[in-house]
Amino acid sequence: xxxxxxxxxxxxxxxxxxxxxxxxxxxxxxxxxxxxxxxxxxxxxxxxxxxxxxxxxxxxxxxxxxxxxxxxxxxxxxxxxxxxxxxxxxxxxxxxxxxxxxxxxxxxxxxxxxxxxxxxxxxxxxxxxxxxxxxxxxxxxxxxxxxxxxxxxxxxxxxxxxxxxxxxxxxxxxxxxxxxxxxxxxxxxxxxxxxxxxxxxxxxxxxxxxxxxxxxxxxxxxxxxxxxxxxxxxxxxxxxxxxxxxxxxxxxxxxxxxxxxxxxxx
Ligand code: MG
Ligand code: MG
Numbered sequence: 700x701x702x703x704x705x706x707x708x709x710x711x712x713x714x715x716x717x718x719x720x721x722x723x724x725x726x727x728x729x730x731x732x733x734x735x736x737x738x739x740x741x742x743x744x745x746x747x748x749x750x751x752x753x754x755x756x757x758x759x760x761x762x763x764x765x766x767x768x769x770x771x772x773x774x775x776x777x778x779x780x781x782x783x784x785x786x787x788x789x790x791x792x793x794x795x796x797x798x799x800x801x802x803x804x805x806x807x808x809x810x811x812x813x814x815x816x817x818x819x820x821x822x823x824x825x826x827x828x829x830x831x832x833x834x835x836x837x838x839x840x841x842x843x844x845x846x847x848x849x850x851x852x853x854x855x856x857x858x859x860x861x862x863x864x865x866x867x868x869x870x871x872x873x874x875x876x877x878x879x880x881x882x883x884x885x886x887x888x889x890x891x892x893x894x895x896x897x898x899x900x901x902x903x904x905x906x907x908x909x910x911x912x913x914x915x916x917x918x919x920x921x922x923x924x925x926x927x928x929x930x931x932x933x934x935x936x937x938x939x940x941x942x943x944x945x946x947x948x949x950x951x952x953x954x955x956x957x958x959x960x961x962x963x964x965x
Contacts, residue, residue, distance in 0.1 A: 706876055706884040708902035713809065714943050714950070717878070717904060720757070720806035721941055721953035724813050727751040727802050728961040731774060732817045735963075737794040741776040745787035748802050749773045760803045760810050760881045767924035775801040777926070782910050782918055782935040783872060784925045794820035797830060799937040803881055810881045812906040813953035814939035815962035826934065830965050832864045833911040833936035836889075840874075840907050841942050844949040848899050854891030857909050861889070867916040868909060872927065877906040877941050899944045904952065908939035 709717065727748040734747040752759060752773060759773035770786075777785035777799040778792065785799075792798060801814035816830050840857040861868050868889035876883035885897040889909050912918075914933030921928060929935050940960075943950040955961055 706897065706903060707878045708900065709878060709904055709943070710902070714902070714904070714952070716807050716809045717811060717941065717943070718952045720804045720809055720811035721813065722956050723751065723755045723757055723806065724802055724804040724811040725953050725955045725961040727804065728800055728813060728815050729955060731800045731802070732815060732962050735792065735798050735800075735817050735819055737792055737820045739792050741778065741785065741787040741790045741792070741798070744776050744798065744800060745772050745774045748800070752804060757804050757806050760805050764881075770925065773802065777801075777935070777937065779934055780928045780932040782869065782912065782927045782929060783937055784927050786923055786925055792819045795822050795826070797822060797826055797934065797936060799935070801937065801939065808879055810877050810879070811941050811953050812877050812881055812939065813941055813961070814908060814937050816936040816938060817963045818965075827965060829866065829911065829913060829934055829936050832861060832866060833909055834938045834965065836860045836909040836911065837907060837938040837940060840909065841940065841949045841951065844899060844905065844907070844942055844944050846899055846901050846944055846946060849894060850885050850887050850896030850899070851891040852893050853907065854888045854896070855893040858890040861909065861911055867912045867914070869912065869918055870916055871918055872910055874905060874907045874939070877904050901944055901946050903944045904941060905944070906939055906941045908937060910937045911935060
């Protein structure tokens, strides 16, 4: 059975573990966001996040994630045209860039997975708009994560909002169930048809992650075999939360301890 079909239902106590994992993950993302300044290297952002994980005695499921070769870091740091899976390294950030930071945390056998995009110094109004639309599309998708809705209701809400703003959603990479494994079912694309797909039930936990492109929906993978960029090298952004479906509505699992979302105010 492929991971797309393995849907697991979490108990209240399991959700509580995932929420605590999410809190640590948000703290790691915030540390990386705070390190996002002109002149910083993408490796510095990864180091800032790793320090937080280490302090809490947890690790990232990204490290050694299987691929063409094991993924070498705890975060993915993707700059500008890099959509997802950028490997932290010596690339220096410049004023006006945007950086997408994705991090995972494993706590007591459960995974939290979340991503933010942050501006480097001052950015143009057009760049800010891309960040705002991408983040808003995540919350529009989250609102649809209620029992009785289907995956297609979430997917189509994200797609329609993003496309109404003149941007594109990726077709090749999707949101996913998250729990004991980073990637479980159901697969949750950022495009789709309302009313279709798997029924959402209380206890399902999904990492929802709109990946938005300015130029076209097309992507390609760089020669490092991990980094995904926009095919036309236009700007991209990515936001992600791990979210539980509950009888009381969607519950975001990857917020900071004080309930705020990690990242920069846009
Ligand atoms: Mg992620
Ligand atoms: Mg994810």
